[in-house]
Structures are given as C-alpha cells and as structure tokens.
Amino acid sequence: MKSQFALKLSSIQSSIARGNRALVLAAAVGAMSVVAAPAVQAQATKIGFVSTERILRDSKPAKAAQSKIEGEFKRRDDELQSLANTLRNQAQKFDKDAPVLSESERVKRQRQLADLDSDLQRKRREFQEDFNRRRNEEFSSIVEKADAAIKKIAEQQGYDLIIQDAVTVSPKVDITDQVMKALGG
Template sequence: MVVASFAMVSQAMAADLKVGYVQVDKILQEAPQTAESGKKLEKEFSPRSQDLDRMQKQIKDLETSLDKDSLTLSENDRRNKERDVSNLKIEFQRKQRELREDVNLRKNEELGALQDRINKAVTEVAKTEGYDLVIYGGVAFASPKIDLTSKVLQSLGKK
C-alpha cells in the first residue's frame, strides 16, 4: 500500500514537472555575441599578427639574400648574417608563441563572459516560461518539443 501510494505521488509530481533542454554547441555557434567576440579579438591582435607577418617576410628576404650573396661574402660576413637570421628566427618564434598564448587566454576570457550571458539567458527563459528543470549540456536524446535553444538565442539577440 505504501509503495502504491508512493508510485501515485511520484507520477503526479512527474506530470507537473516541466523540463526543457538547451543545445550548448548551437548557442555558441549562433549567438550574436560569438561573432562580436571574434571581431573584437581579431581587432585586438591584428597589429601583433601583422608584425609577425612582416618579420616572417624579413626572415625570408634575409635568407634569400644570404643564399644569393654567399659566394661573394667573406666567411666572417656570412657567419654574421647567418647568426642574424638565426636570432631573428628565434625572436619570431618567441613572439609567435607569446601571441598564441595571449590569444588563447583572451579567447577563454571571452568564452567565460559569453557562458555567463548564456546562463543568464537560460535562467531568464526558464523562469519566464515556468520550467522546473532545464538541461544544459550533454544529452543523448531530447525531443524537439522541449528544446529551448531558439528561445535562448532570441533572448541573447535582444542584449
């Protein structure tokens, strides 16, 4: 009798439970903030990237010049130029590594800020629509009728 009454209570509670699902990957791809973030990062790191491009061209030009003039240069001059090219390559690799690290750091910062905005939008939609549970992340299967992704994207578009 106790088991039967527990089963009826749990069925009644389940009938009143409103569940929703949000596709994280779709939101990260389609949210307007994602494109804004990408443009912001590109603008922020463009000067350093262009500097690296110029440096790479300079290295290539120096190597070409060294190959072309190697027969006419004295041994000492040739070694000096080779050392200069080698030092420039080392500096290029250092700057390239630093840029990559800085870009990754900023991407993570931007992603964290975007995730905060997404979480707020999910919460807003869930409260507005009266959801008891919203699953946000990895799910093997979710019916399209409980998918809130488009509503969350719409909410993000307003901001």
C-alpha cells in the first residue's frame, strides 16, 4: 500500500508529464509549507509544567488547610480510637470468658460485640466521608488560586501551554516553584 506522500508524488509526476509544471511546483511548495509549518511552530512554542500534586502537598496554603482539617476532626478521630479500643478490650474479655459463659450469655455478648463493631464501622465510614468532603472543599479553593497563579505566570512569561500531568518532565520546564511562590510559599 502506498503512503499518502508516495501517492501525492506519483500524482505530481503524472501532472509534470502533462506539462503543468507551474501548477505542480505551486502544489509542491504548498504541500511543503503545510508539512513544515507545524515543525516551525513547535520550535517556537513555550511549554511549562506544574505539579498539582506537589502544590497540594507542599505549598503553605495546602499545609495550613491540612492542619486546619486535622484540628477540626481530631476530636472525632480520638472518639473512634477510643471506641476501637473498647471493642478490642471487650472482644479479648469475651474470648477469655467464653468457655465459662452460658449459651444465652455468650450469644448476648456476641451480639453486643457485633453491634459495637457495626457502630464503629459506620462511624469510621461517616468520619472518612466527612473528612474527604471537608478536604475537597479546602483544596478546591487552593486549586482555584493555583490555576489563577498559573494563568498569570503564563501571561507574564509568554507560555503557550502549561501541562499539569505528565509522565516525565524536564526540570527546565517545571514552573511549580514559581506557582508555589505566587501562592505564598
């Protein structure tokens, strides 16, 4: 199967044979400008990279938000730890007492342990959902501020393209430190 370039070349050759040399030359120049134009533009394109993960982990606003959220949820986390310890202690006591308990008492305590475990799991789930929701609220405002800083840096420094996710990045195009500085650290 012939490539498109080979097909165009054979078309040009047949046109030359018919005497349309000027038309063929114009078509060839046009085709070359179409092929060469992206290469010239790519050389002039200024590209930058920003690590969103690093901004959300290491910037001052991100660290402040993380501390604020941890402070808000500290009491609930302590309550969950206490409840987990209570469950563990009761389970150990049950294991020790089980051989001497009556059948009805053993079933009753197993049910109590199961209820306590269900309550703990439900509270952990609620805690995690509330924590994630709150974290997303805080970090979405940081992302908005970072996006504004990125746009400002791109305009000021003449970037044509800023990429936020990449497999590999050269340090010379990484502007994450500039964005973090614009965010206050």
